[in-house]
Amino acid sequence: MNKKIFRSSFLTAFLVLITTIILILGILFQFFEQQIQTELESEANYLLQAVEKVGIDFFKGFDSHNNRVTFVRSDGKVIFDSEADTNNLDNHAEREEIKEAMENGKGMSIRYSTTLTEKTVNYAVRLSDNSVLRISRNQYTVVTILIGMLQPVLIVILIALVLTLILSSRVSKSIIEPINKIDLTNPENNDTYKELSPLLKKISEQKKTIEEQLTDAHKKQVEFNLITENMSEGFLVIDRDANLLTYNSAALRLLDITPPADGNVLVFCRTKEFRDVISKGLFGVKAESAMIRGERIYSLIANPVFENEKVIGAVVIILDITEREKRETLRREFTANVSHELKTPLTSISGFAELMKEGDVSEETVVDFSESIYNEAQRLITLVNDIIEISKLDGRKVNFKKETVNLYELAQEIISRLKDQAAKKNISLNLVGENTEVIGVRKILDDMLFNLCDNAIKYNKENGTVDIIINDTETGVSVIVRDSGIGIPAEHQDRVFERFYRVDKSHSKKVGGTGLGLAIVKHGAIYHNAKISLESTEGKGTTVTIHFDKSKEKK
Amino acid sequence: MRNKFDKQLSQLNTELITMGALCEEAIINAVKYLTDSDEDSKNACIASDRQIDKKERDIETLCIKLILQQQPVAKDLRTVSAALKMISDMERIGDQASDIVEIAPYVAESEIESRTHIKDMADATIKMVSESIESFVKKDKDIAYTVIEHDNLVDELFDRVKDEMIKSIAGGCNDAEALIDLVMIAKYFERIGDHAENIAEWVIYSVTGKHRKPSHIKEEDL
Numbered sequence: 102m103n104k105k106i107f108r109s110s111f112l113t114a115f116l117v118l119i120t121t122i123i124l125i126l127g128i129l130f131q132f133f134e135q136q137i138q139t140e141l142e143s144e145a146n147y148l149l150q151a152v153e154k155v156g157i158d159f160f161k162g163f164d165s166h167n168n169r170v171t172f173v174r175s176d177g178k179v180i181f182d183s184e185a186d187t188n189n190l191d192n193h194a195e196r197e198e199i200k201e202a203m204e205n206g207k208g209m210s211i212r213y214s215t216t217l218t219e220k221t222v223n224y225a226v227r228l229s230d231n232s233v234l235r236i237s238r239n240q241y242t243v244v245t246i247l248i249g250m251l252q253p254v255l256i257v258i259l260i261a262l263v264l265t266l267i268l269s270s271r272v273s274k275s276i277i278e279p280i281n282k283i284d285l286t287n288p289e290n291n292d293t294y295k296e297l298s299p300l301l302k303k304i305s306e307q308k309k310t311i312e313e314q315l316t317d318a319h320k321k322q323v324e325f326n327l328i329t330e331n332m333s334e335g336f337l338v339i340d341r342d343a344n345l346l347t348y349n350s351a352a353l354r355l356l357d358i359t360p361p362a363d364g365n366v367l368v369f370c371r372t373k374e375f376r377d378v379i380s381k382g383l384f385g386v387k388a389e390s391a392m393i394r395g396e397r398i399y400s401l402i403a404n405p406v407f408e409n410e411k412v413i414g415a416v417v418i419i420l421d422i423t424e425r426e427k428r429e430t431l432r433r434e435f436t437a438n439v440s441h442e443l444k445t446p447l448t449s450i451s452g453f454a455e456l457m458k459e460g461d462v463s464e465e466t467v468v469d470f471s472e473s474i475y476n477e478a479q480r481l482i483t484l485v486n487d488i489i490e491i492s493k494l495d496g497r498k499v500n501f502k503k504e505t506v507n508l509y510e511l512a513q514e515i516i517s518r519l520k521d522q523a524a525k526k527n528i529s530l531n532l533v534g535e536n537t538e539v540i541g542v543r544k545i546l547d548d549m550l551f552n553l554c555d556n557a558i559k560y561n562k563e564n565g566t567v568d569i570i571i572n573d574t575e576t577g578v579s580v581i582v583r584d585s586g587i588g589i590p591a592e593h594q595d596r597v598f599e600r601f602y603r604v605d606k607s608h609s610k611k612v613g614g615t616g617l618g619l620a621i622v623k624h625g626a627i628y629h630n631a632k633i634s635l636e637s638t639e640g641k642g643t644t645v646t647i648h649f650d651k652s653k654e655k656k
Numbered sequence: 657m658r659n660k661f662d663k664q665l666s667q668l669n670t671e672l673i674t675m676g677a678l679c680e681e682a683i684i685n686a687v688k689y690l691t692d693s694d695e696d697s698k699n700a701c702i703a704s705d706r707q708i709d710k711k712e713r714d715i716e717t718l719c720i721k722l723i724l725q726q727q728p729v730a731k732d733l734r735t736v737s738a739a740l741k742m743i744s745d746m747e748r749i750g751d752q753a754s755d756i757v758e759i760a761p762y763v764a765e766s767e768i769e770s771r772t773h774i775k776d777m778a779d780a781t782i783k784m785v786s787e788s789i790e791s792f793v794k795k796d797k798d799i800a801y802t803v804i805e806h807d808n809l810v811d812e813l814f815d816r817v818k819d820e821m822i823k824s825i826a827g828g829c830n831d832a833e834a835l836i837d838l839v840m841i842a843k844y845f846e847r848i849g850d851h852a853e854n855i856a857e858w859v860i861y862s863v864t865g866k867h868r869k870p871s872h873i874k875e876e877d878l
Contacts (some may be wrong), residue, residue, distance in 0.1 A: 342666050365670055368793045371677035 102280070106273035114199065114265040122254065130246065134222075137240060138209070141224040144168065145207075145236045149226050152234055168236050173199055175231035195234075197227040202233045216243045335399075335419030340368050343379055355399060355419045366417075370394075378403045382415035397423045431599065438601030442615060444482055446477035453477075482617075487617040490548065491600065494624035501542035508535045508546070508580060512569050515551050519558060527564050530554070534571030539578050539649050541629050549625040550580065551616035553645055554621065557584035560643070577651040583644040589637040597635070598623040622647075661726045665735065668718055671737055676789035676855075678704045679746045682753035683785050683848060687778040690760045691840070701757045708750035712743045731865070738862035742792070745851040745858075746816040749785060752844045752851075763837045773820065774838060775814045775846045784810065784852040790861045800863075803856035810849035817842040 148170065151159050160172065160181045177194025179187045193199050201208025202225035213220045220242050225235040241249070279293045288305040291297075326349075327335050335352030339345055345366050347361035353360055357370045366379065374392040381388035382403030394397045400420040405412050453470040456462055462470065509532070516530045525531050539546070551571075557567040561584050570581040589597055593604045601616040626633045626647055635644040678750055685701035719740050722728060727838055728736055772805055784806050792798035829835060 342663065343670055346665070365666065365673065367670060367673040369678070371680075371789075371793065373677070373681055376674060376677060403690055 103273050105275045106276055107202070107269050111265055111269040111274050114269060118258065118261050118265070122258070126247070126250075134240075137222055137238060138224070139167070141222060141236050141238055142162070142207075145226045145234060148236065149228060151229060163560065168238050169234040171237070173225075173233040173235060175203070175233075180232075191580055193233075196223075196225075196235075198223040198235060199233045200233075201225070202227045203231065213242065218242060232566065245456050255316055303511040322423050333421070335417075337366060337417040337419070338406075338414060338486050339379070339383075341369060341383060343383065346414065347370075352419055355397075355421060357394075364414050372419065375401060379415065379417065382417065383412055385412045391422070397421060398426045399423075434602075435600055438616060439488070442601060443481070446481045446484075449477045450474050450481075459601055459637060484617070487621060489614050489616055491624055494545070494621070494628055497619045501544065503540055503542055505538050506541050506543050506546050507536055507538050508550075508571050509534055510579065511547060511550060512541075512571060512580075513555055518551070519554055522555075523558050523567070526561060528558055529565075529568050530558075530569070532569045532571075534569075535573070537573040537578050539629075543650075545625045545628060548649065549622045550582075552622050553580075553647075556618055557582050557586065557643070560584070561586035565642075575651075577649050579646055579648040581644060581646045583590045583642065585642040588639040588641055588643055589635070591637075594637060598633070661722075661728070661732075661762075664718065664722050664726065665732065668715065668722065668736070668739055670752060671711060671715050671718065672742065673789075673793050673810045675708060675715065675743065675746050676792060677748045678708050678711065679753075680782075680786055680789055682708065683782055686753040686756045686760070687782060689757050690763075690778065691775060693761070694858045698757050698760075702754055704749040705754040708747055712747045715743050734865055738858040742841050742855050742858045745854045749848050749851045752848050756841050756844050759837045759840055762835045763841065771860060773813055773817045774842060774845075777810060777817065780810050780813060781848050781852070782807065784849050788852040788855040788859070791856055795859070795863055797860050797863045800856035800859040807849050807853040811847055814842050814846040856862045 119280055132411070148159075152172070157172070158178065160170070160183075163170070163183065168183070170183045170184075171193070173182050173193045177192040177199070179190040181187060182190060182561065192205075198208040198210040201210070201211070205619075206227045208223075208225045210223045211220055214224065219239055221239055223235055223237045223238050225233050227233055247254075253358035280297070283291045283293055283297070283301070285304065288301040288308065291301060293301075328482065329347075329350075332349055332351055335355040336347075336349040337345065337352050338347040343366050345363055347357075352358070353362060356370050362369065364377060367376065370582040372392055372394065377387045378390045378401045384404050385405045385407070388401075390401045390402045392401055398421075398438060400422045402418040402420070404416045406414045406416060453474050457467060457470055458510065479482070512532050512534075512552040516532060519530065554569065567585075568581070568583040572579045572581070589604055593602075596602045597604065598619045600620040602620075603616050622645075623633060625631075630650060632648045632650070634646045634648070635643065636646075663715050682704035685697040685704065689701060690695035722736050723733075726732075751869050784803055787799055787806070788803045791797070791803060818839065821835055824835060825832070857867070
């Protein structure tokens, strides 16, 4: 803009200058011509009078200055010429100015030289004797004057040019300056050309619109981030070339990516499952797959993103399904165990009953069989009772009455119940401690302690010991059941509290039990907000501690 | 034009990552089959090898197309030329993994002591392959350098396995066929280690534009 203004103002000034010079020259020239003619006329008149008075002799010793004076007789013969020999001159009667003067008393003509650089102005007057006096003056033509004046004119033009340059540049700058100074951040607060105000107003309006849209977009982005950031599921958006576009921190955590994350998503995870899901997703098909990474199991879901029926990317969701898978495995094991535990006594019962049905059994054997059937049925009942009990505790639906229970007395009672069983293996039961009370459900506490002691005897060696220690400390009450039995191998210690979990996979009937004992202990402890810890060395014995926290108990 | 070029380069990168991942899977499955005789692993390894062969041809075509159509220079040219070299190494890794799978059944029965060292070699090799692919994927020359260092461990283990074999033969081991197969397997692992090292070297080349320091190469040549 600056350039354009400068160029046009410069051109205008230059054109005006040239035109002015040409016009002035033309007018001046006209004026000079007029001047010369007047001068010639007055001089001719003066000479005329002199010649009339003095006659031809007047020309003797006559100085004509710059003018050429010619005296022509009425027949055209030149009798005097101030610059040429009269003998060499031809008859002048036919010359334009002389002819005119002879006819009208005066005449004028202008003759140009062959080169056009000079012109001669002739003025002739008729004397009373019909002879003619002519005065001529040479004058430069416009061209000559122009050529002669070229240098000063050029200098003038040059100076004018420089001046125009400087001025134009100043002018254009001063026009542009206010425009440059416009504060576009606040378009409406500018005091500038009023022609610009509609533009500024428009800019201001659009600025507002853009700001509003930006705030909107930002708000949406924040909302989106809030949602995705608070997802526990990993969330990835990839483009057609599998480059990462958006992700949430859960995705980074699950895929173990250290931010900043960009570029190809396969850089961060390239397992077969991940690759397959991504390529299917980008192919336009929804894909699902489970991926094992380290110790965790993830579920991957890829959904293609379409635009105009073309896949432009995919959204990948990553779910941590480790816990779910674990529970699923537990459930499967539980079902298998339950059916096994239920089937074993039923098979025996069915077998004995079948033999008895055949009828080929002696009285004695029938009694024997009946006892076995009775025992197995009892076992089934115990098992089903245990299952009912545990599901009650599990569901937490039951509202048992809580009361103050003396653990020491409870332990004594249990010992008396288990005395016979212990005596069979010659195991000594020792109770250490004093009267200690906790608030809880007697039935559940009884089950817990009974199961622990029962296990301590069942999994003990011949002549072993079982110590029941009841401790009342400031932090809470702990019941410790310690045996000198076979112990639990380290790899099973985490799992013995699971339902039907048996260290001895053969589910041997040798030791009996339903496999639910420790599960009942665990759920009872959870019901009472108590903590269980288990220490065991294979071959040396097991110690189970139940700690009732006093602070929690009061609630 | 550049846009298309970038797209092709990114495609090349994706293909190479996929091929690398396939190599990892091939070797992991081969080792799994060797140790657990799990039929699924065997099939997976062979399937990976087939895919690797196909990928090699695809990537080769893509590289040649890139060179012909785009005339890459500087880093881009290094990327393409390193890719061309790398895929040969990756293809060899795939082949050797499936070779291990082929002879693995013959050694599965034998109770030769060196199997433990073979297992060590297998683990070290898997680690090398994984890390070399990782260094390529992340364009990380530091990981590449650790891969190169790691190769010494694999070489040492190979020497140990070899010594044990010799001792076994001298001690009158009567399972000669299994011994020879074990030596073969050990050699395959050692070769796979070398290929992983090569991949790491090409990563260093494509990142820095320099080949690995000549002193190291001299050592190897001597």
